[in-house]
Amino acid sequence: MNKLFTVTLAIFILLLAAGFFIFNSYIYHEKQADPVAVLDYKNATYVIAGQVITLVNGFAETELTPNSASTAITRYFGNELFKDLNGDDTDDAVFLLTQETGGSGSFFYVVAALNTENGYVGSQALLLGDRITPQSTESGPGKQVIVNFVERELDEPMTTPPSIGKSLHLILDPQSMQFGEVATDFEGEADPKVMTLEMKPWVWQQAIYKDGKEIIPEKKDAFTLTFTDANTVAIATDCNTAGGTYTAENNTIAFSEFRTTRMYCEGSQETEFLKLLQETQSFHFTGRGELIFDLKYDSGIVKFR
Numbered sequence: 613m614n615k616l617f618t619v620t621l622a623i624f625i626l627l628l629a630a631g632f633f634i635f636n637s638y639i640y641h642e643k644q645a646d647p648v649a650v651l652d653y654k655n656a657t658y659v660i661a662g663q664v665i666t667l668v669n670g671f672a673e674t675e676l677t678p679n680s681a682s683t684a685i686t687r688y689f690g691n692e693l694f695k696d697l698n699g700d701d702t703d704d705a706v707f708l709l710t711q712e713t714g715g716s717g718s719f720f721y722v723v724a725a726l727n728t729e730n731g732y733v734g735s736q737a738l739l740l741g742d743r744i745t746p747q748s749t750e751s752g753p754g755k756q757v758i759v760n761f762v763e764r765e766l767d768e769p770m771t772t773p774p775s776i777g778k779s780l781h782l783i784l785d786p787q788s789m790q791f792g793e794v795a796t797d798f799e800g801e802a803d804p805k806v807m808t809l810e811m812k813p814w815v816w817q818q819a820i821y822k823d824g825k826e827i828i829p830e831k832k833d834a835f836t837l838t839f840t841d842a843n844t845v846a847i848a849t850d851c852n853t854a855g856g857t858y859t860a861e862n863n864t865i866a867f868s869e870f871r872t873t874r875m876y877c878e879g880s881q882e883t884e885f886l887k888l889l890q891e892t893q894s895f896h897f898t899g900r901g902e903l904i905f906d907l908k909y910d911s912g913i914v915k916f917r
Contacts, residue, residue: 653705653725654688658734660711660721662894663910676713676822676910685712689720693749693757698786702727706757708746709737715823717742722759722791724784735789738782742820745774756794757782766818766828792899804897809839809860814903814916819888821912827884835885837916849885851877865895888914
């Protein structure tokens with residue numbers, strides 16, 4: 613009887629071990645077949661100025677251009693807000709990132725991460741500014757997110773401590789994964805989906821390079837672009853008037869055939885402005901009613917209103 617019991621126990625143990633092995637093998641293959649879920653928004657993928665950035669424990673180091681020695685350092689900053697942004701009754705994450713590109717600049721961005729069944733899905737980043745002072749991120753009415761920070765006046769140098777309080781009221785579009793600003797006092801022009809190049813003359817506000825360099829027009833409202841449906845553009849500067857042609861498709865844009873009058877103006881920024889246009893490779897609109905030109909090689913942006 614003892615012998616029979618021993619044999620039976622041995623068979624039972626073997627069957628138990630085989631079942632455990634089969635179950636674990638099944639679980640392993642199921643995990644391999646499914647996409648790897650991103651369980652932490654600090655390890656998700658985001659888009660900053662057109663460049664795909666994947667964080668690892670809140671950090672990423674990426675080349676600015678292919679085969680370039682220059683790198684962009686992206687870091688998790690904080691100021692999290694947890695709130696349902698897409699109506700699925702699950703809290704998503706909103707927080708700030710910083711990015712440094714080797715110069716003196718430290719650019720602050722706000723991003724969102726939707727909490728889905730397959731893990732966190734990162735948004736496109738919205739630039740807040742260079743060397744600002746973040747304050748807080750709060751929940752607003754409905755799906756609004758309010759980002760509070762302190763910045764400088766446009767004509768103040770970067771050596772000046774930020775002193776101007778600002779609050780952005782934002783809503784995330786879950787389809788495009790872009791933030792839009794709630795700007796009820798902007799006469800309805802702040803919907804990027806309906807904004808066009810031809811809708812009005814665009815006034816140059818500033819250019820911000822990733823290395824910290826900034827160009828601001830010394831003569832306010834002097835530099836304008838007026839686009840037409842015939843792919844021509846009229847240009848006004850602080851010295852001459854100019855014209856040219858442009859091609860725009862799928863948010864890419866290229867200028868060509870510039871023609872200018874020949875007046876000489878000492879101290880003019882005309883050459884710098886025309887160079888910015890020649891270095892532009894794409895464009896997009898913001899919820900603030902801005903037209904943004906993205907410069908080649910992800911080197912910076914140019915703002916118009």
